[in-house]
Amino acid sequence: MNRLYDMEPRVMDDDMLKLAVGEQGPREEAGQLAKQEGILFKDVVSLQLDFQNILRIDNLWQFESLQKLQLDNNIIEKIEGLENLTRLVWLDLSFNNIEAIEGLDTLVNLEDLSLFNNRISKIDSLDALVKLQVLSLGNNHIGNMMNIIYLRRFKALRTLSLSGNPVAEDEDYKMFICAYLPDLVYLDFRRLDDHMKELAEMKHQYSIDELKHRENLMQARLEDEQARREELEEHKAAFVEQLNGTFLFDSMYAEDVEGSKLSHLPGVGELLEAYKDKFVIICLNIFEYGLKQQEKRKAELDTFMECVQEAIQENQEQGKLKIAKFEEKHLLSLNAIREESELSSIETKIVEYSEDITELFNVLMTLEMQLVEQLEETINMFERNIIDLVGLFVENVQSLMAQCRDLENHHHEKLLEIAINILEKIVKGEMDEDLPDDVRSLFVDKDTIVNAVGASHDIHLLKIDNREDELVTRVNSWYTHLLDKIHKDEIMRNRKRVKEINQYVDHVQSELDSLECGDLLD
């Protein structure tokens, strides 16, 4: 770490960057041009800033397309200011005073990272660098062998250098790395031979197997979760998530204090059980119906999209054909005009040509308008169909939900009956069984118990209503969004095409005009 501190630390300012860019830009003729025009920072692909005594990385945010950045042999202490350089592939920060790896989370394209000769003591914060192939961490302060296990996650890593670290003094160092990073090809600038790898593998087999097992478990768990999430997502798209079980039923009783109290009454348990079964069956019906409808809607949407795509494609082909034909002719007539010497015939030809242009414009626009009309019709048809589908879906779901409500009502009546019976019994003092105190407190008089049962019933109905409302609103918002998007897309497409046609025709016209001017000048 014998750094020359006699020089003043420098700041990365515009001038420095400009100078560097200018020096490293194109040479000779191209260089003259570059100088003439100036080079924009965002066009620079590679930048070299070594031996500049830079203390702090700064002002690099403009270099959007930078792929290679060299900042070696400076006195940088912290990795920062690189967030915008997302295209970076090659980053050299060797011979600096960096103490921790950080600030690299946006550099997803990075393949080659050099942090040689710094003061790093721990390898971490590299998670975003999935494409990493070369990692140079020599001459640092890494002391813990476990840092190497962290590197297992980089599947593309082939070259690693760690010499000059405390870990490298360990006699098992090479073996350990070989065993834990089997895909590595070069370590400390030397090729790892297969024999060595075998030996290492044998030596560390147990711990590696354990590690692998753990990794696999983790992987499996992740995958499971992923699958579950995807399934839920799918159900959500069908608007029937969590209806394939007791979730709704459970949620009905979750906030229902009285309900749970009442369930302790004799005879209510069985009633509840039967009620639950029936309820769940209806829920499942809704669920399955929802999935089926979702599939139908999807198929409908897919055919629609496909047809629209086809129509657009065909229209484009026609347009292309027209343009190709025109261009052929256009080349000929341009040449003819150029070669024509007589003024009068030039004029007639120019007139002819501009007529051609107008005709092309008309033809293309006609095609486009035709397509717009056709698509409009199709979209309207689709709109009608999808609204019908959604309407049907909502209707059916509502009828199923009504069944749920009926069940609840039925249950409520039964419950009320039981409650009143028990109340009577209690009043008559014929109650044999013991009731928990909080339950008994309900049976003070008829109003209390009826209120309690009624409250429970209300909560249940509310839950069912809520679920139904949620479903219906979501379905409705889905299709309105969808239709909106389709309309918007179509408008966008139309505008783009019209713009394109105009642009093309303008270009052709301007070409003709320039020709005219040239002729007139001649």
Next chain:
Amino acid sequence: MEVLKEKVEEEEAAEREEAAERAERGEKTKRPMEVRREETTMTQEMLRDLERKLSEIEVSVPEKLLAFTKDTIDTSKLPLSYQSNTLKEEHLLQVADNFSRQYSHLCPDRVPLFLHPLNECEVPKFVSTTIRPTLMPYPELYNWDTCAQFISDFLSMVPLPDPLKPPLYLYSSTTVLKYQKGNCFDFSTLLCSMLIGAGYDAYCVNGYGSQDLCHMDLTREVCPLTMKPKESVKEEEKAPPKKYAIKPPRDLTSRFEQEQEMKRQEAIKAEEENRRKQEEARLLEQENAKTDPLHGLRVHSWVLVLSGKREVPESFFIDPFTARSYSTQDDHFLGIESLWNHKNYWVNMQDCWNCCKDLVFDLGDPVRWEYLLLGTDKPFLSLTEEEDEGMNDDDDVENLGKEDEDKSFDMPPSWVEQIEISPEAFETRCPNGKKVIQYKRAKLEKWAPYLNNNGLVCRLTTYEDLECTKTLEMKEWYQNREDMLELKHINKITGLNVDYFKPGHPQALRVHSYKSMQPEMDRVMEFYETARVDGLIKREETPKTMTEHYQGRPDFLSYRHVNFGPRMKKLALNSAESNPRPMVKITERFFRNPAKPADEDVAERVFLIAEERIQLRYHCRSDHITANKREFLRRTEVDSKGNKIIMTPDMCISFEVEPMEHTKKLLYQYEAMMKLKNEEKLSRHQAWESELEVLEILKLREEEEEAHTLTISIYDTKRNEKCKEYREAMERVLHEEHLRQVEAQLDYLAPFLAQLPPGEKLTRWQAVRLKDECLNDFKQRLIDKANLIQARFEKETQELQKKQQWYQENQVTLTPEDEDLYLSYCSQAMFRIRILEQRLSRHKELAPLKYLALEEKLYKDPRLVELLKVFV
């Protein structure tokens, strides 16, 4: 035989027969009447005239007599079954005779049946037994078409001795194959044997054919090779319109006008069609003008294949002469007398007034087909005709008895030997390996492979006129050529030659069409693009242009078109090669490179070399209809101060669908232009290389044409010289090895064992003695040998000494020649002595070793080992 006596049917049959006969003999009956009429007022002259006429008619009949007569066949070597009949066969002949008698009695006006002609040994054999079903070992002969083709090629046709009668002789197929010629009956018998062997339901037919058919005259037929294969009309099923398919724009044209137009077109077409038809009819008439006086009487034999077996969907005829298949309704077949296979014989009871068009080939129907033997297998017993069964019910008792008798009798096995075709004969195919067939406006010549040293196996010449004087085009098929040439198509009118190659040409050539072999002329070369590194598919050339099509290149080039300007004035020193034509324009097109965005991916690149202009057209983005364009002017100019202008905005005219900032920059344009300049150089170089390659290919082709070497498969042991040599060498080595082994196996104990009584087990004493004797004997031999060598040595030495003495005595008087002689003798003698000396010493050295080796061997000899063990 059962139904023969059925009265009603008999009458009917007779009536029908009569009608048929009348129809058939239509012409024949007319002629005798004519003759008779003439006879009434006959004069000498008329008689002569008539004679002349008659002789004229007769001329065409026996064109050449059966060259293949009995005299030429050596019958003595034929097997016994050829020379005599077995009991069963005799019985069969009797049955056949009986049948024939009844038949002629019942149908007196029909010609006698062709039942048992004589074979080559003058022995009558029943026709069914002449069929010998055989499956050939060649896979090519498994299907009927190739099988028939082989027979038609392999045998040469001999007309019947009497065209109006079936032949007296029917030779065995083995004899026919041996002499490679035969008449239609021989042909069909052989073909039938092979087809039945291959599993077809095939029958030999004796019937009547047209003149063309009987004379194997194909001059009125269109050659099957000249006919264009019918384009299979593949109607692509239109996918049903999808639910949201857009509606087509409204058609605003008048339907009435369209209909009128259509009507007009149709009228024109109909008129043309009419004219064409008339023309055709006229031609047909012309051709048919020469009608055959013996129409309907010419006896012919062919093969009938019935549907059912081997997935034959429909019954058909095969003419064995030409190997062509005909539908059973064909005009060439004028009637059937009888047919047979290896199991049974059927007589046609149907009327042939309308040729074979109305015949029903339901052999199980006894009304239509009268069978000879109550066979075990009736091909088809039609279930629908209950009438027949009713008739069968009231059969006569006599008939029933006969039936019973017949039931126990089935066809004896064939007397013909196994049909064999040697591989050589199979390959040579035609007699002498050559065959010529004349078709209508075409001539087909065939040769066996390797017969022509340029590999020509087939040539089809088509003519413009019927007389075959003006050649239209020639197609030549080749085989086994080293240069993989497969077909050569020469159009005599346009002068266009097209060569087709199989995969494997050194330059991956597939098709080469040209008018002349001179370079820089019109030509098209197509290549097997997978075999070429550069992915070239096709290269077209005209005197001024060269177009190349590519596929599957890593740089996505698909097309290159080069325009050439007029050649510069040649410098005196330069040869043609080093003075390429200047290129004026190079157009290159590219496939879409999916790795690049569409508006940076060049679709077409035009280098206008003379104008120093480069035009680029880019690919179209997926949602656009216009594409980027860019044009570079490459002029180097000098500005007012005399500095070179590097790049100015007007040197690059571009149109961009979605204008981008960075492409406007001069630096970008400059770099693009520099790159294009390099690429232009590269393209020019490639074009130049293509030109060179054309020259190279032309040279190669010429060399190949001259050399026309043929390849010989390594499995073709007969032709492959190298292989033959190798095999012979191997055989020699094997033979020597064998000899050596025989020597090695000489039993050293044999002479001694022979002294002992044979068959007894050796005692130990005997064994010891045996061993000792053997060893002693060997010792003696060794000593003898040593003595012999010693004796020879001494003799030589003595002679030499004598000679030396003589020389010393006469040294003075000797002539130089004698001296030379002496010296040469001396050196030779010395050599011999030295050799003998060496041999002796070697013998002395080896003798004890040999002795020991023998002893060892004796101890280990299996016969002695048990007994001598004790002593070891």
